[in-house]
Amino acid sequence: MKALGAFFSELKRRRVYRVAVVYAAVAFVIWQAAEIAFPALNLPDWALTLVVVLTLAGFPIAVVFAWAFDITPEGVRRTTPAAASPAVMVRSAVRARRLAAAAAVVVLVIVAAWWIWGRRPSPASQLSPNRIAVFPFAVRGGEDLLYLHEGMVHLLSSALDGAGELRTVDPHALLSGLSLDEGDAPDPGTAAAVAARYGAGLYVLGSVVGSAERIEVTASLYGAPRGARTTAEAVPGRETDIQDLVDELARGLVADLAGRPGDRLASLAARTTRSIPALKAYLAGHRALHRGDMLGAIEAFENSLALDSAFVLARYELALTAAWEGHGVPARQAVVRAVQDSASLPARERRLLVGLDAFLRGDLQRAADSYRRVLGEYPDELEANYMLGETLFHLSSTHGQSMQRARAPFERVLNVDPDHLYSLHHLAVLALMRGEYVVADSLIERALATEPERWLVVCLRTNRAMASGDPDLRTAVQNDLPTVENLGLFCSMMTSTWIFKDPADARWVVEALTAPHRATQLRAAGHALLAYYEAARGRPSQVDRELVEVDRLYPLGASHRAYLSLLPLAPSDRSMLEERLREVEAWDVASLPTSTTALMIPPVEVQPAIRLYLLGALSARLGRDSAALAYADRLEQLELAGGGDLSATLAPGIRAALAAAHGELEEALRLLETAPFRGHYEEVYTSPVISMAAERYLMAELLDAAGRSREALGWLASLGDLQAYEIAYVAPAHLRRAQIHERLGEPEQAAEHYARFIELWRECDPELRPLVEDAEARLAQLREQT
Template sequence: MKLHLAELSRRGVFKTLVAYAIASWVLIEVSDVIGGAFLQPEWFVAAMTTLLVLGAFPVVLLSWRYDITWEGIKRDTSRVDDEVERSARRISAFLVLFLLTVTTALWVNYFLSHSENELENLVQSQLGAPEIGEDGRIVSMAVLPFDDFSPEGGKQWVADSIADAILHQLSQNRDLIVTAKTSSFGFRDSGRTAAEIGKALGVQALLEGSVQVIGDRIRVTSQFVRTSDQAHIWSDVHEATIEDWFDIQDAIATKVTELILPHSRPEDQRGGQTRPPSLEAYRLLMVGRDLVGLSDTNDEAVKLIGVVVEIWPEYADAWAWLAEARTKQMRLLYESDTASRAQVREARESRDEALDKALRLDPDNPVALIRRGFAGSGIAGLGKLHDALSRVWELSPNDAKVLARMAGLAQYSADYPLAESLIGRARIVDPADYEIFESSLWPVCGRDPVTPLVEKQLDDYPTTPVNTLRM
């Protein structure tokens, strides 16, 4: 054995392996330190380590056959006993095999633990309402659609607008999980109890209410209910003129925040969307928003929102939604066989003008920021999109669509743990969104059964024929 080791030493195998190990270690450390500056994916260092370990085998073989001298690389032509050579090769192979075994074990352990965490997180996102802690603190809630109790009826849009605005304002606080409108408004007239809704949405409390509009007066009744025991934590009645109902929604949102986050600072709860110039402007924009994106009504949305910005040119939200409608119009024109380049150019220029005006009036307008981000192209465009989404995420930490888009960017850059974390958060905020649900399945598809999750999703949340077919 000593003779065999001596031959390996004479040929410089050990010296070469030590030098190779040191160089590999330096390369790994440098890559780990500077990787963040180059958006290096998390798996890069592990993959490079594996390749360097695999590279040890050819290094051993080459160091056995060749010597590095001042005159260059020369082949070692000296003869040794055949038994010594075979033993030396066995020792070299053993060293490489040992390194490969250790590396394989580390990779298997990584994937197994990662898979367990993925499945655990996914299953956890399907569970019902979390238990309230010993201190009774509430960290998750949903705003249900308010009922219209107006004597003459026809004011459901006012009730929905108030509930939507309260939800939006509450969702600005990053210390609170607020279920998205897509999920909470799906329980309109469902007949379910607060406990059942809380379990389905995974929240600890619900805000519900009703609206009465009589003449130019509005009366809003609201109550905050704990889902675990259906106890009413708080209730109140607000009255004002119809034009002042924005003050009512602010008062309700502020009171709920004080109840569940008594130590929150004013900067933790941002003001939400800018106030509309008038109730009529808001109503028309709500009608136009519902028409945006549909192939048979999008042109009507462009016209209606165009009227809004013409009458109220300082309405930032209207300009942002005009840009949305123009973007959809561009896509429809691209798909049309009869559209001209001039029409496409006009739609693009109108979109850009609307975006400029929206961001000039409100630099933090989320709709305009995201649309501006998507307007780019190439690597630079991805960077702008990332910056736009990050800014909106900072302003609206409970925006499920933004979380899902951020997850898509993270997955595109191969940062899979971040992508999983973001899509998991989006799933918690908006459990009824079928697109987000579908995206949340990718970590376990092909490895774990997803049929039970799909069946539970279809049972718990309203769906459409299209979503049913997708599932």
């Protein structure tokens, strides 16, 4: 230890420390200067490496010289050793030289490695595909345009930054690292290396040619690190219009970069607005929509339209987002305005607008035709495939068709964009409905990997918990439901009802709507749904307990009691029906508070139609023909504030029920087959009246009576697929399907539906027990036969 201490004292005495520090500082300055100067002098990359190696090699030499020599007023002199014995002096000197050299090499290697590592080009895997570097433009023309050499870096970087997910390299940082002759631009290889240094996977090179009276600005977009050019844009104009030229150039570049794979809308949007701020707001909304941030998307689209009111695609996506949030009136208003302003759009996008307008109005045929016309010419069009999937998923049931028809278009979306969030979710739901749990779990995992908003995460996890039966997963989801936003509750409740159609097993999801901290109207909707869940289990005796809560929270109990009394197999005697009729007559829809719970409670604008329908349906069931027909007439004449074809379907429904009651089955069937079966997209989920569930059940009965039993089975299968209130029809539909299959000589299918009916009504009220016992007897007989 004494020797080592003496050694360090000797290093200090001989000024070795000072020399090492000064040498390292000078070497660092040399490296920095070489890094800036060598590219400007067009020296090869190995020249900079050579400088580093030479300075590294010189460091131990400088340290050794510092040990051996000293600079004095008389000149360079050999350093005089400290007093010691000759043998000790020799050994100390040798050891000191070795240690000094080794320490010097280690220190310099560490410093050099740190410097080189910090300035290495980013590997391709670390280059951001959304980071873009704009380099100085080459200027060819009058000297008065030379300011655009570096000026274009600032102007175009500002225009591109924040367009969608694009982020630009700071112009000041970029320019400080370049040394170019005035008016010159770097070559693609140099630009690629510098862009990679800043982690930019994209870079722009360009030129300005001409004079103040007429200039042409050209920009080429490259992908680092190979320097492959992906697109070029040229814009002519005058110097006084330079900002407009830059904006047009930026829009052209963004058009080739915006959006996800196959996302034509985002690309087209860049060419359909002249406002860069409006485009940036639109792309922010587009990105928010595709991760499930509906409120953020609506705000961004509204900001975009405030900046450019003629921006049709922003209005289109505003309509779509508002619809997903359940705001039907503004959604339909937005799409109508978009259709009116769409003359400048290509035919493909105009058809998408027509399709969305039809979809929001519940017009299955017109919407599907619009999207299929696009796909006939462009089979891989992402938006048309996606919206065709949405149309078939949400509207097929209203026409007695299977939701599974939506599977093919959603799968085509994933062929173009494997991470399309909503297609993954819809396909997972469809797979769960088919009982393909492994497939569904894989799709759910892929959807979760896209990192969607929390409401959708909770919905996906609810679906997974219901499918797996995992008690721990269910407990985790139950802990999530109290704090998730309304859209997450709605999605969880609705998909669980569609998929499993089990009112006993899914009750815990619906109960989350009734939590005391939830909004009053949402709690009312929750209790109303619980009443239908009780009816779905064959327990009408439990219905009133829930509807009392509904009346306390939001006065809709009368409408629900009336509707539930009209259900197939419901034990309703004449006195009960007359009581329900008096309650609906006394129901004051004009005093109802405005509905604030989208997708859960019918808008107040349609409540008069619901009231007239219930009055007509109850009158028809009581045999009061003239009153029923009068209500149907009034319903047809009613002008709904939100427009639509609801009355045109519900009025024939009353007349068909009346005709069927009198045995006029052909007339009843004609009335329903000519009815439009259309309800506004978001309103359909709020009431079984608007989803036309009773008319769809009656349609199945009439088709079966007409010998069209296969068609009848499709209509029966659709009940419960469209919205949660329809769960009350699932057990009666299973019973009728069992009876039809048995009559068609299909015992296995018949047994399956008898068994499902028995399971759903296993805890039914005593007065309904004979229906279950009869089904059990039929099931036992079928099993004996098979």
